[in-house]
Amino acid sequence: MDFLSQCTSGGCGAKIGPNELAGFLKNLPKSSDEKLLVAFDTSDDAAIYQVSEELALISTVDFFSPMVEDPRTFGRIAAANAMSDVYAMGGQVLFALNLVCFPEKMDKQKLSEMLIGGAEKLEEANASLAGGHSIYDHEPKYGLAVTGQVDPQKIIHNNTPKIGDVLIITKALGVGMIQSAVRGGLACKESEAAAIASMERLNKYAAEKMRDFPVHACTDVTGFGLLVHALEMAGDNVTLIIDTEQLPLLPQAYYYAEEFLATAAGQRNRQYIGSKVDLNTVSPAFQEILFDPQTSGGLLISVAAEKALECLKAIQKNDPVAAIIGEVYKKESNRPIILV
């Protein structure tokens, strides 16, 4: 029995599309608890609950089906991805609970490997594994419910960039494209290895660096691709100018995009964007990259311009691919994003 999920798309590409999701969420009751500082109504990455004046808890959950053949690698990626929301909001991870679905007939050694991979990443994050829950399913799935902490005064939201800010992205794009090339038997070893290394990478290091700078907004780039996450960041008040030529790309990602090795999730993201963004000046290949779902992608950071270079250099010490990709402008004629 194959570990890599063949029937559904693995990784963040398996996410339910943003427009479908928005429709369902509308019908849910909104919380009136004042201590719930961040809930689902702002498309924010995780929930934040204030416990005292100095302490708020961040709670988030993420899980998906395998996007790589090696169970241990998959475990590491799933854990790095699950913790990412905490880092995007400026917090630290405290502990996590495993969530496991596993086929009854599959070799349990793979289950063990998967969990060891997850535990490795928790250890790297200085966080504890506190338990979990597992059920049988026809397809393996793994993720974690993660709890973190943050000073309520220092919460970083995903949709509060300030005019004049500079946009930094901390990981190279193209993970979905490369995984799709791997499945098609077309990916070279180098690009496959680079994609895996990127997905396994904790956003912890970039998040620790960004704490020292005037960061006004941050989100982790995952299944909705750079463009939809950027759209969420722009909100109703500003326009983000993004230069596609500045985007850091994984090796061969552009080539695979030229070959249209795009995922279904990428197309769902494109449909969600619709006419909100003018793509006319962007080559088809760059368009695919803008919509490409990023399993365990990097942080998109909006930081005050005068400290942007310093912030970038600090992040680049551990994450050398980080790059400045754009700027925040005052809202221009109802356009949340302009691509140049």
Added chain:
Amino acid sequence: MKKINALGKPCPIPVIEAKKAIRELNNAGGTIEITVDNEVSVKNIEKMAVGLGLKTISQKYKNDELTVEITVPKHLDQLNSASSDNELVIAFGRKTMGDGDADLGAMLLKSYIYSLTELDTPPEHLLFFNSGAFLTNQGSNTLKDLQVLLEKGTQISTCGACLDFYEIKETIAIGEITTMYGITEVMAQAKKVINF
């Protein structure tokens, strides 16, 4: 003239701001003056502008105040996309011609490609994909005729993903390697496409 102050802004922000201004002037045309505080930014803006086919003038006022003036002509869009229509594009998605006996099909296709060399106006572009990729590879019996077409000005392109798939990328013998995007563009711009 549109003036942009990019003093104190890290690279590549000045380039991004210049591009944004060019985009805004796209139809009307005009000039943009962008002020930066370092040589590198000037060079990067110049590179970008020259890439778009635009003229620039750079000036240095002080050590930390330099300007680049970019002239944007009217209807820049049309300038860039003024590509000519291709007359005839032939797409080879297989290594034989027609259904039936494979040896006969291969012979027919060889004969067809030879006939192309006899045309008064050679085809603009030949595209090779899927098993058609073998036709541009070492050992193909059409190489001599393809060489004649190449010399007459026909472009010859083979799908890179297909070469990868059949593991024959190292032995491609003629023409260039293209992508699906390249194939799509050539087909879309062609006046006439013949498919095999």
